[in-house]
Amino acid sequence: xxxxxxxxxxxxxxxxxxxxxxxxxxxxxxxxxxxxxxxxxxxxxxxxxxxxxxxxxxxxxxxxxxxxxxxxxxxxxxxxxxxxxxxxxxxxxxxxxxxxxxxxxxxxxxxxxxxxxxxxxxxxxxxxxxxxxxxxxxxxxxxxxxxxxxxxxxxxxxxxxxxxxxxxxxxxxxxxxxxxxxxxxxxxxxxxxxxxxxxxxxxxxxxxxxxxxxxx
Amino acid sequence: xxxxxxxxxxxxxxxxxxxxxxxxxxxxxxxxxxxxxxxxxxxxxxxxxxxxxxxxxxxxxxxxxxxxxxxxxxxxxxxxxxxxxxxxxxxxxxxxxxxxxxxxxxxxxxxxxxxxxxxxxxxxxxxxxxxxxxxxxxxxxxxxxxxxxxxxxxxxxxxxxxxxxxxxxxxxxxxxxxxxxxxxxxxxxxxxxxxxxxxxxxxxxxxxxxxxxxxxxxxxxxxxxxxxxxxxxxxxxxxxxxxxxxxxxxxxxxxxxxxxxxxxxxxxxxxxxxxxxxxxxxxxxxxxxxxxxxxxxxxxxxxxxxxxxxxxxxxxxxxxxxxxxxxxxxxxxxxxxx
Numbered sequence: 106x107x108x109x110x111x112x113x114x115x116x117x118x119x120x121x122x123x124x125x126x127x128x129x130x131x132x133x134x135x136x137x138x139x140x141x142x143x144x145x146x147x148x149x150x151x152x153x154x155x156x157x158x159x160x161x162x163x164x165x166x167x168x169x170x171x172x173x174x175x176x177x178x179x180x181x182x183x184x185x186x187x188x189x190x191x192x193x194x195x196x197x198x199x200x201x202x203x204x205x206x207x208x209x210x211x212x213x214x215x216x217x218x219x220x221x222x223x224x225x226x227x228x229x230x231x232x233x234x235x236x237x238x239x240x241x242x243x244x245x246x247x248x249x250x251x252x253x254x255x256x257x258x259x260x261x262x263x264x265x266x267x268x269x270x271x272x273x274x275x276x277x278x279x280x281x282x283x284x285x286x287x288x289x290x291x292x293x294x295x296x297x298x299x300x301x302x303x304x305x306x307x308x309x310x311x312x313x314x315x316x317x318x319x320x321x
Numbered sequence: 322x323x324x325x326x327x328x329x330x331x332x333x334x335x336x337x338x339x340x341x342x343x344x345x346x347x348x349x350x351x352x353x354x355x356x357x358x359x360x361x362x363x364x365x366x367x368x369x370x371x372x373x374x375x376x377x378x379x380x381x382x383x384x385x386x387x388x389x390x391x392x393x394x395x396x397x398x399x400x401x402x403x404x405x406x407x408x409x410x411x412x413x414x415x416x417x418x419x420x421x422x423x424x425x426x427x428x429x430x431x432x433x434x435x436x437x438x439x440x441x442x443x444x445x446x447x448x449x450x451x452x453x454x455x456x457x458x459x460x461x462x463x464x465x466x467x468x469x470x471x472x473x474x475x476x477x478x479x480x481x482x483x484x485x486x487x488x489x490x491x492x493x494x495x496x497x498x499x500x501x502x503x504x505x506x507x508x509x510x511x512x513x514x515x516x517x518x519x520x521x522x523x524x525x526x527x528x529x530x531x532x533x534x535x536x537x538x539x540x541x542x543x544x545x546x547x548x549x550x551x552x553x554x555x556x557x558x559x560x561x562x563x564x565x566x567x568x569x570x571x572x573x574x575x576x577x578x579x580x581x582x583x584x585x586x587x588x589x590x591x592x593x594x595x596x597x598x599x600x601x602x603x604x605x606x607x608x609x610x611x612x613x614x615x616x617x618x619x620x621x622x623x624x625x626x627x628x629x630x631x632x633x634x635x636x637x638x639x640x641x642x643x644x645x646x647x648x649x650x651x652x653x654x655x656x657x658x659x
Contacts, residue, residue, distance in 0.1 A: 148464075149388075149462070149464070149489055150387055150388045150389070150390060151380075151381070151388050151389070151390055151391050151462055151489055151492035151493050152390065152489075152492070153390065189503060189504055190354075190504065191504070192353070192354035192355050192502070192504035192505050193354060194353050194354045195353045195354070201404075202352060202353065202354055202355075202356065202357045202402075203354040203355065203357075203504060204355070204357040204358070204402060205355045205356070205357060205358060205396065205501065205502055205503035205504055206396065206503060207395070207396050207503060208358075208393065208394060208395060208396050208399065208488075208491075208500070208501045208503065209393040209394070209395045209396070209488075210503075250506060261464055261465065261466060264483070306393075308485075308486075308487045308488075309464055309465075309485065309487045309489075310464060
């Protein structure tokens with residue numbers, strides 16, 4: 106449990122157009138807040154150390170009648186995402202096999218973590234994927250595999266719920282902009298952000314992360 | 322520790338390099354989408370680059386009890402998968418059957434090349450599969466706990482539902498016998514044909530082997546050929562024992578033919594292939610094994626009987642395979658602890 110330290114001021118607006126469009130005009134009126142990114146310590150001896158090359162992520166949150174939206178923007182010199190053909194044939198059959206194009210590429214990704222149930226008091230769940238008494242929901246966007254909702258109650262417990270959520274992404278001028286619609290990200294909800302840089306083999310706990318912030 | 326450990330012994334003196342095992346496995350398990358480049362069982366020429374290329378040099382396994390860093394093999398390291406211009410060749414005529422792309426590396430790129438020692442060529446075939454290790458580095462490396470070793474038979478499997486495709490296991494495996502299905506985002510590997518083993522049927526690779534070089538059974542079954550070859554006769558060794566994973570696939574080391582003009586000399590007196598190379602693959606103990614096998618050969622050549630050689634001939638399946646159905650496994654009384 107980590108004591109709540111930071112507040113993030115959010116905007117309320119009514120979207121005239123697709124709120125998930127990273128270029129929607131309403132996002133220009135929502136003041137971006139720069140969240141410092143921290144790097145997880147080397148967790149895995151099989152991997153080379155990673156560089157701290159993405160120091161921060163800009164976050165905006167808008168509560169609107171259409172829902173609660175978050176927009177994340179961060180600089181990443183390399184775009185690591187791929188469009189993969191669908192795997193249609195799991196085992197056997199009279200068909201030409203669709204190929205795996207690569208074995209060693211990883212995708213850029215981001216995630217927003219929020220408590221799975223309302224927080225009482227000013228203590229947040231563990232930053233390491235919550236804890237047994239304070240489970241979390243994680244909304245992950247991955248440059249190759251798209252959006253997925255995960256749940257966790259502590260480190261190494263994350264699992265996919267099988268659900269997706271509305272998200273949109275664009276990469277331009279060395280920056281990723283990802284918008285997400287997260288219904289439970291209401292005013293006062295604590296949230297934390299994670300960023301993965303595929304070109305340095307980021308995945309899993311090998312990532313950048315923020316401390317807890319609170320949407321106001 | 323599992324209650325029982327299934328195991329395979331491969332007699333490298335009998336391997337023809339025909340890849341029938343490779344194809345048996347491919348057709349049974351890895352002909353799905355995203356698995357094009359995967360050969361859970363492969364046969365590579367040694368000395369040689371191996372599959373994936375330089376797998377034995379890029380890391381993995383344990384050092385002082387800790388996982389060793391490793392590179393991740395690229396698709397090109399595994400070798401290209403390509404089609405031939407069958408339609409043009411068959412229906413237009415006048416041209417050779419050619420790959421549809423320039424080929425730079427394949428799983429068996431340097432087949433039969435080998436190496437030279439004192440002007441004479443040597444090589445042998447090394448069939449490889451997951452070693453279903455007693456101390457699996459892949460299992461140790463997986464932060465998702467998606468890899469598990471079955472209590473009933475020691476087979477190591479990847480839970481496809483838990484796997485997130487992080488590929489720490491691929492780095493950790495010193496044998497590079499875990500593959501990544503990019504389309505599914507999952508790690509996949511040899512399952513030791515567990516649905517067959519559970520029914521008392523031998524693995525597809527062993528069943529199809531024309532050289533009859535594979536022996537399959539439970540290491541803790543004193544009646545099994547694998548137990549006798551590994552623990553009683555002590556003529557089979559694991560690959561790269563110093564990597565610390567305690568593999569459960571074992572090899573009877575290859576002799577190669579005598580050198581020209583070395584008639585009457587022992588393999589160790591006048592070896593065709595450098596013993597240092599065999600020590601590199603199987604550890605220092607390989608010298609004792611070769612000495613033991615040569616002694617058995619001399620005994621047989623002198624008109625005596627060698628139980629070891631008789632077993633290694635293994636003409637019939639009941640000699641090579643002792644695989645009780647899973648429901649009968651309880652009857653095996655373990656007598657050996659490694």
